[in-house]
Amino acid sequence: MSKPVYGRVGRFAKWLISAPPLVYLLIFFALPALIMMFAAFRFPGDYGGLLPLTEVDPETGKQTVLITLDTWRDYLTFENFGRFFEDAIYLELFIKSFWYAGLTTLICLILAYPLSWLIARSNKKTRDLLVLLVILPFWSNFLIRVYAWMIILGPQSYFSRMLNGFLGWFGIEPVSLLFSQFAVIIGLVYVHLPFMVLPLYANLEKHDMSLLDAAQDLGANAWQRFWKVTWPLSLPGVWAGVALVFIPALGMFAIPDLLGGTNSMMIGNLIKQQFLDSRDWPFGSVLSIMLTLSVLLLAAVAAWAGSRHKKKD
């Protein structure tokens, strides 16, 4: 697209059109994010929240700023970050969340690959229908989808009774499916599966089928055709899917909250706890910053890995 030289009118139009969304997002997205970063260096208030930096005189109503060049040490601190690294619990929780999100991503990939391959190989009409069928459940309410698994995995459900009856034959004690790590993983996979299918399908659709024919002519069997041709070509799609599943899964709190037990907490649950239950906002902000950094790191790795494979084509 050629870029015209803007006159004064053009520049005015540019400003007029981009300013409203820009200002809105500066106020309701960027500013809150900056405030949260700042909050990580503050002290918790006496009754939760943050220790105030200003004070209002009850008689005159005059507001005085308490934080000055002399007193800032009483109001700002690195302690909250220190606390994160001092107690191994927090790092362990991060590692566990990475493990849950990683396992979820792997299962999603295994489930999504054959499906995406099939969709990409169908004719145009079937393809659109199959894609729509993947997207539809994703647009139903998130909580309803989690609730559905609470029903299926509940102790009285057909599924639980069948499974436990089966286990009983082998003399194995009945297991409780709900409120376990198993339930959390199932919930995470269920909710994020479409995010893996869509980028994979978009990639597989573009493959040149004649490459597979050529491989077959040269004597490659089905497995070799997949492993030597299709898989390497699909890596950009795989990495896109990995990023789209891993990142939201890492920050999830509602699924462990509803399907998990006491030992299946994730980062999101800890953040929620700090903000709403123990009301230690500075530490909650530290945890949020750590989560943000993890997400940025992951996104960068996925983008780097994806582009590396793209260049090879």
Add this chain to the structure above:
Amino acid sequence: MNKVSRWVWGAAIGVYAFLYLPLAIVVLFSFNDSNLNAEWVGFTLKWYVMLFNDEVMLEAALNTLGIGLVTCVVATVLGTLAGYAMYKWRLRLLPVLVLTPIAIPEILMGVSLLIFFVMLNMTLGLVSITLSHIAFCIGFVAIVVRSRLQGMDESLVEAARDLGASPAMAFRKITLPLIMPGIIAGALMAFTLSIDDFVISFFTAGVGSNTLPLEIYSRVKVPMKLNPEVNAVSTLLMMLTLSLILIVSRVAPNALRAE
């Protein structure tokens, strides 16, 4: 059909079953004449009757629709402007602000907005929820509108300009009608995202500002309060979203693909 493709078909059908069976179970048990979501006893509509007499649920539904409508209108206007600006000019800050809220885990936006509203001494409630919903919906509208613009034939606008139309007139007579399906799809998406949102509402809601997802959460969380009325409201909510999404897929078939 060879052995490999039979295997792939089997796996695909399994995945579709995995996607749809849980939702089917929720719907099925909304017609079940039993307090427990465990065993099929008999057909009944009593949970729907109970639902329509449940004032807490009705108020939550009303709040949800109100928030959804306001969010839909404001986010569509702002998102369309953003999408157009991102298509037309090479901007630095706007794309980052538009796309980041979509890319990061929702909880991060939820807690930062919580701190923000409390700092402003704003009472948490319907207003704070709506302001937050608008912030995360702008990006989705912007993406849909921009991709629609990218598929548009720019020479049509140039032709209109050559024939003497002012930039504003060319926009109104050519660009706007052409991107309308994108705008409608974006608006329906914003509405759907708003009425379905749980995480951001959870952090920005205050006492007495219940939405349907928040009410469903509080009932699902406490087994004492839970009965198939939740299945009934879930079923209705699914029907609503389903019809909206089917409309979107008609208006703009490519709008729903994740980017």
